[in-house]
Amino acid sequence: MKLYYIIILLLISYIPISIADDQTKISYDLTGIVIDKDDHLPIIGATIFIESLNSGTITDSNGKFHIQHIPSSNAEISVRYLGYRLQKQTICLSKQSFIKIHLEKESFKLNEVNVMAEKKSELSNYTIKNKALEYIQPSGLSDILQLLPGYLHSDGSLASMQQITVRQAGRDQSTALGTSIIVDGTPISNNGNLSKVSDDSGINDKSNMNGGVDLRSIPSDHIEEIQIINGIASAKYGDITSGAVLIKSKAGKSPLTVRAKLDPLNKLVYAGKGFMLPKQGGNLNIGLDWANAKPDVRNSLEAFQRLSGQAIYSNQFKLDNQLLSFNAKLNYTTTLDKMRKDPNLMHSTESFSIENHRINGSVYGRWWINQSFFKSVSYNFSANQTIDRTNRTKIIAQKNASPVAVEGVSGEHEGFFLPNEYISTYQVIGKPLQLYGSIDSESFFRLGNTSHKLGIGVNTQFEKNNGVGMIYDPLLPPVAGVRNRPFNQVPGIGQWAIYAEDQANGEIGKHSWMAQAGIRLGSMFGPENHIHIQNKIYPELRLLSEWNFPKFYFAGSFENQFSLIAGWGQQRKYPTMSYLFPETAWFDAVALNYYSQTEANRLAIMNSQSQNRENYDLKPALNTKTEFGIRFNRNAFQGSVTMFNENLDNGFMFMSRYNPFIYTKYEGLKKPVDGKPSISDFNSKTDTLLMSYSRPQNGERVIKKGIEYRLSFPQIEIIKTSIEINGAWYKTTYDVSEPIVYRPGQQINNKPYPFVGIYGWNSNSKSNEQFNTNLWFNTHIPKYRMHFSCMIQTVWYTQSQSLKFDGRPTHYIGYNGEVNPYTDEDAQDPIKKLLIRSFSDNYFKANRTPISMSMNLKATKEFGKHLSVSCFVNRIWDYNPIYKNSLDTNRRKWDAPFFGTEIKVSI
């Protein structure tokens, strides 16, 4: 199977060599200079790119550029540089051409500032840049997602952990884990995160182990451009199921910018500048960001803080007479989540603090070869070291004097009694290290009258957690029965992948078409015994196509055009360290509980057994996506409707299992004993307990269906306002694809229920729907250099409904741990019939919330050359009617308005 795919890859790479001869026929050169429109100075390091031909380069130290081997006489070039408006020009090349390109600084005094997300021609791919990014007034990454059609508007607060959602009603961990956040080509990986203390309510929800990156840790101020891929991603991006967020950091020369943002819950300050180093030494762009958030203004003892510093050195070198851009980045981001209970209210205090430090060093860039076939090669090498430290002080009050087992001891042994109430202090220290490297090449060739852009690349990643894990006093444990598992004992894991992707363009008469086919082959290295992962190569096929109908004229002299888009793709996510190597579970049974009134005579006998939780059958999770779309363009008007269907059938989740545990139980002294007794003084009998533990499995099913639509109207000159209507209907089903075990709670003859049922349904299985429309009015007045937006979001309805279930198990686990099918006779047996789960009439009723509308305003005004002031008000008006929920209770959504302001100074 894997050999088959490698052969295809090799064949693809042979094609260009045989075509190479053809290339010499059409070949143009382009030379030019890029100048700042205001001060007429050359711009060094600006990027000139011809998207359709994969050709491009960067300007040299004189602002000049030279591109060879351009395989077409017509080209649309785009020129960009940090802080300047993107310039697009169609030029006609003759054998020798020299052009002068003027770039304007991005500002609201220019016409047509775009503050919405731009949609590329491929499906579900949004780009947000420059002014649009600033206009949102973001505190962090999650605020930027508000521009996408299906995201329900919320206040950007850093007070609680933020996990990304993609095209869904509701949220789930698989999506957050399966969405990759890639900064300058390196994915921020959460695979090596092992820090979680379950059973500690209070900090349980502060851990994002097995989830996605905490969006709060990504400050928005270092970002120049963001691309969000919700649909079928290019084969270049892997280890994802849902989507990808591509972040490009600010690099290059830029003026000193200071930004301060304030709202009732958050404070943020940013300062950054791109220095041009003397003697053509390149640029050094430095940015510093500080943010603070409080979930409740009145409580100064609970807060979140973020500090982030980034420095990028960029320069260019000539390699083989062709320019190579070079960037060296160093980034240090630290977040701190802390809480402390008021010492005046309590005798002792409870507190926690969670620090997260991430240090990243990367080297990346692009070598603009501009040969007849190979056009450019990008490289990226980076190292990420994260140190996360959780400090927790907790008061543990026991319900009774519970005996506790001794760590590391198996079988029957003497345990000890915990004090009735004690203070437990512990630390969890994790140190995941991630090493990443990738090399990507872009090429171009022609085959007949079709043009092909070919991307081939390879990447590899290695991760290891060197933290010590949980540090605590075993005599005063934070959770009874906890065992220590040092993180540095967990083996390192790694991945590698190669891909090849061809985008072909052609014309048939007046129709034009695009077809993109990519294949990605990947594998993990490291996990021993995992038969489905070790040394197995997994292919991913991704197909996209677009058909553009001929342009036609209707009602006027404007061009109209319809396009059809279709796509199908496979995206795989490899299991994280926690899913591959879960810690050993321990069963502790109380064999004897002799709690004498005299402390010296107390005796606790425990019986402990370990259980290996690794699942050697674990496979990578596979998400299969299908998309169809229609697009219509008429001059500046754009409309599109996209329908999609995603099917994830084997997502990762921890699922319960039961094992019988047979041990000796001691009850009742044979005869009275003076002082401390020993085991032999007691009567004994054999007892069986059914002990439960959870095991990672490919059991999560997420099915996403939906329709996204977007209508973008050109600016109405009289009122200087452009209108955009976008929105989505999502239907998301959360279910399980593997059986769930459940043990009824009834007691039989004063003993716990003896059987465990196996069901094809989970109490979390449900189907959610939502339908929303966002109406944007963007008013741009260049004369006053201001921009004003009014966004009305209407959520027509949301709905949640548990998946129907008749309550009957398919099998059950008996006394000895054997699995039996559940028959009709069992349904009549007085004890076994209790395995059939019962539900109230309301349980499966759909819970529907009605229409909810809100109006949100944003405004930015520039003053003079250096100052700009922005403010926003969310929910200045809202409409939320009273409604009856599925339990027949009257409910009403109540949301207070939220507002904030920011000042930006640019020198």
Added chain:
Amino acid sequence: MRKISWLSFMMTLLLSFYACEKDTINTETIVTIQMNMPEGYSDYSKDNYEVTWTNLSNQRSTTTKTDDAGIAVTTLSDGIYKLDIKGESKNAAGTDLATFQASETQIAVSGSLKTLTVNMEQVILNDGFLIREVYFSGSKTPNNKNYFQDQYIEIYNNSGETLYADGLSIAESMNTSSVTTNLWGKFLPNTVAVGTVYTVPGTGKDHPVKPGESLVIASMGINHTAENPNSPVDMSKADFEWYDDHNMDTDVPEVPNMIKYYSYSNTIWIMHNRGHKAYMIFKSDIPMDQFIQKNTISTLSPSGSETFAIGVPNHLIIDAVESAAPNGPEIKSLPSGLDKGYTYCDGAGSGLCIKRKTARTEGGRIILKDTNNSTEDFEVNAKPSPLTK
């Protein structure tokens, strides 16, 4: 002139008399009561029971007595009334004396010759074992965490002779009186649904309790004041403790265990810490294993699932107390014959208990008050003072 003014004055006086005359005529009704004895007690005499009518608007009472046939006729002015009937009588053979009572309120009296049939309930009074204290609220630790390990129930020998605790069971009602859903009311008044049954072990005369002494049954038999400075009691000298065979419970060897015959809980039994349950003591007339099997009852909960309990027959219950929220029970757990009123202890973790009042002292022995009405018989928010050895 004088004649005319004198005449007009007389006329006005006459007219005013007529004007002052009341338009409404106060009607009276003759009301007849017919007493109905409960099942199994139809041969008991109905004679000479005290019938009291209380007008709810002006709180005036009228009292009559019943005749042989259990009929009492009273003339009442129209209004809304409360009716109380009480008394005691012997059975036809003359061998047994029993007390009966009935209470009804919001009776609208109007029209004439109205007849009302009233169902009597048996009042079980005993001067044997009585529940003296129930301490369910627990206490708080200095760090303000909950501490329920010090819960206990104290049973007092109110009689003049030594009684034996062997086979005595304590039980907590299934019904939570603060909940408005009436799941177990269908079994009243003859059966009370209970969720826990723990029994004192013994063959019959193993555990004597002298007159004026108590049997203290604790959740955990240790000195709680040493573990938690805020706990009010030392249970190290308790007579028994209830122990659930679960790793969350602790077995103190120095205090013997009750025999656990039934518990609704899969883990450990903790008394409802705000006291919204009824507590009772009873003695089964058959072996406990058979008792549990014979008296398992069930009902359907709102979620559709079947919930089980043990139904204790009324006549086996020796003493019971209806503990509820300070405002009273939404739905009573006990029939009025066992406890007409209710008592309470504010707030969980207060370290306070409900305590039966002293009626009188006889030659150094305290006699506790028992009128089967805990509103009168119990002291609320009392300081725990169990008579441990």
